Amino acid sequence: MKKLVQDFEVLHREELNDEHFTLEIRAYEPLPEIKPGQFVNVLVENSTQTFLRRPLSIHFVDYEKNSIKLYIKRIGEGTKKLGTLVSGDKLNLVFPLGNQYSIPSSSKTLLIGGGCGVAPLLYLAKHLKEAGNEVTTILGVRSAIDAVEMDAYKAYGRILVTTEDGSLGDKGYPTQHSILTNENFDYTFTCGPEPMMKAVARYAKEKNIPCEVSLENTMACGFGACLCCVTPTKTGNKCVCTEGPVFNINDLTW
Amino acid sequence: MKKLVQDFEVLHREELNDEHFTLEIRAYEPLPEIKPGQFVNVLVENSTQTFLRRPLSIHFVDYEKNSIKLYIKRIGEGTKKLGTLVSGDKLNLVFPLGNQYSIPSSSKTLLIGGGCGVAPLLYLAKHLKEAGNEVTTILGVRSAIDAVEMDAYKAYGRILVTTEDGSLGDKGYPTQHSILTNENFDYTFTCGPEPMMKAVARYAKEKNIPCEVSLENTMACGFGACLCCVTPTKTGNKCVCTEGPVFNINDLTW
Amino acid sequence: MVNLEVNLKGLSLKNPVMTASGTFGYGEEFDDFIDIDRLGGILVKGTTRHHREGNPYPRMAETPSGMLNAVGLQNKGVENFCNDIYPRIKHYNTNILVNVSGSTIEDYIETASMINELDRIPAIELNISCPNVKEGGMAFGTSCVSAASVVKAVRKVYNKHLMVKLSPNVTDISEIAKAVEAEGADSVSLINTLLGMAIDAESRRPLLSTITGGLSGPCVKPVALRMVWQVFRAINIPIIGLGGIMNAKDAIEFILAGASAIQIGTANFIDPQVTVKVVEGIKEYMIRHKVQNISDLVGALEIQ
């Protein structure tokens, strides 16, 4: 999978709630094959406080429109600046980066996302469904207003929600959802805050099913050149940007 | 004259030709009294290459609209960025800075400008006329297309042009304009490239008439705090930002 | 309410925010913009025994997230300061510190003893680190022996608070800090500017008349923070931290690294009101983090 540096054109920015938005961007050249779990490294221009690129998961790919969708949470200068882009603006990407989630077949798969960790799960759900799996996605959010894009997930399977304030779905964290005790799954995939992913990992270990997590890290390059993004694994330090971001929990020292 | 730090709102940007544009900006508070020859120091935001403010002469003041007009030449990052501002954008200014041109009365005054050195002359022409002087302005430009805002100057007196390619007015530099040999003046004021100002100074010395020039310099603060902007004078180094930008040529070591 | 007061070995500041020498004129330049009395202290321009014209134009170049200057200590000399400037500025209700520079030990002694006589100047900042003076201004700050010798000499004639400003252009700044502490410095301020250079590729000329000059602004902040942290672990007298502070967050970082007070330099050029904003920002941070005394934050960096 050849990595590219390319300009994209912003097609559309959609505000999901106060913090989150999606950015749909179109490539000028035909997109290469992009796997679920991969990410892009975005150059934030016209900003004094973003010297390095910003890594963002690929939220969705539309080959017909030749576009990629990003799901972004406003955190600091960089993401805030991205949240001001409008249709027609240019955006420079290094992509596609990183490895990918495994795609089993004919299995009962469980996807658990929290915060902006939900970003890669939509595209993963699509691939899982296409490979003949049964897909259940649990999104853990703070409040009903944060439960966005429900319909998109529905297209690929079942979508469940937990809210911290109980305003929608089960109250609590996604790993406290009743379905985890009521049903059994063959595979689990997760992305989100580390404590949540660790809870999912504990659940998977208990149930003795495979679990893949997507890690974040501080990245300078995103393609294996700087070694700034290591995570400890059972076989030594590994680069999150090339040997991850997706790791099987069995490889981690969790 | 109290100096202020204030946000302004862009009312209008007008492209004069490929290189030059004017920016009319409105203050939220009533403008203080602004003298001809003074300048502002502008913060260029959202640009990675402009750490310091950019000094720009005050081209015109409209107290009724509570607005200042700047006349800007695209040079580098900062001025190019200013050339992308649109109506409604904010601009932070430190102003009014520097001293001012002298305003004689009932005199025959000659204003000579070249390049973006014309910036302060329009507002000066207005003041000279209001004080009962006769105003002749010579603008030296490269070609007819650069002879902009002629009507504005006309409101305050006679406007003459020299072009380097002879496409409008007298051919040559402004100090070669025939009027300098055909008529006599009591005062001369100039702003523009140093070689031009030096030619004007020579002319004034020959004719034994007062001559005031507006100098540029590298500025960090613009209000006398850093001493980065000195120019040598007969009485030692002087700050261009507080003791200038306007100097009588008799004080300079030219 | 939160308590921003700082006690620097007897020199008490109403808050930790001071201005950096050479970037704040004599204070008066900022009267239009802020109420100077709200600051912990102001450091006036580098002052020398004799009048100095400074370096020729050009003296300034912009750099990525910073600037180079080659002012070269332009000032009218200490006598002029005592007779003309001091009477004009002594009314400020804040600590006025004079930055004392020199080319020889005798210069420093002369200048410091004259300033010693001024009632309303509670401290001097001994500048042994200015990179823009040919005749040795910086050399004093780049070896322990010479740094110690100038501090020792000045200590004899100066009996108020003696702050010593250290040069970052050294292999081991904590050694220099220890040397000046041993000679009786009451505090150290760091960093002065890093020696740098800028070139215009098109004209093939240096951008400064002096070829090299002093680098300041946010670009130097990581180096400055590191040095404050190193010095904090090496000495027992208070540290005044500076170098690239643009806002309250930056100021807090220096305090966490070990600075008892901070100075703001280059940022004054970009926002002449930055100093009072930093005072307010520090207050806000303390309230938000439930910190009662600013001194509780000094060196409070958490290391596992």
Add this chain to the structure above:
Amino acid sequence: MVNLEVNLKGLSLKNPVMTASGTFGYGEEFDDFIDIDRLGGILVKGTTRHHREGNPYPRMAETPSGMLNAVGLQNKGVENFCNDIYPRIKHYNTNILVNVSGSTIEDYIETASMINELDRIPAIELNISCPNVKEGGMAFGTSCVSAASVVKAVRKVYNKHLMVKLSPNVTDISEIAKAVEAEGADSVSLINTLLGMAIDAESRRPLLSTITGGLSGPCVKPVALRMVWQVFRAINIPIIGLGGIMNAKDAIEFILAGASAIQIGTANFIDPQVTVKVVEGIKEYMIRHKVQNISDLVGALEIQ
């Protein structure tokens, strides 16, 4: 046509553009983005006698116009390099230089002598300046005596081009340069990273696991340029300049200051194609300025 060839005391480069060690992996990481054979040379990762895991996470922090890193020379050791990596990358039709790092003189000797055997490696860059290794990596580069001793030892076992990479964290870099020249270094490269630090004011923690780390990027360019200029006037062997080069204009500045060739580091992370763009940009500058040979620009800074 313009001639970009550079001869560094026997080491000939097709153009002055090389990559900086630790920022370009083993070259392979850039195969997707550029044709590496178009570069004057590549410096592969810092290589040590033994396998090193490097420092714990987090290893990186963004700073104004730059970044701090604390990678800590993560690499699989020189044997792994010779057996596994070298065969994979030796096909590149450019100069491959190995950056040799160590904690003891013996380490340097061992590593250098093993690299000496590799046909397609025409030179090593002796890293006596890495700030991220506790056991002395940087100490070697911060005194003339120790710098000289390691160069002397390596010179005995290494008979190809010996480039020595200098630390900027010193009082007088030209003294160090002279010391390594005297021991037979064929060229010097400068600068390595400046020692810096970053703090998160909110969590009150350092942003790097090692607290301090190495600063690189445009923020250090003024310091790097100044050092190249100082060293250029002090020694007679060629200088390879680096520190914050982002484009051809920056590269030209280093060459005017005295660099015979340049290296590009951090910029590779932001634009993985920057190196070839700089080659093109230098060509364009030479044509525009009617410079026939790049060597005509070396140290050609005009000073009145």
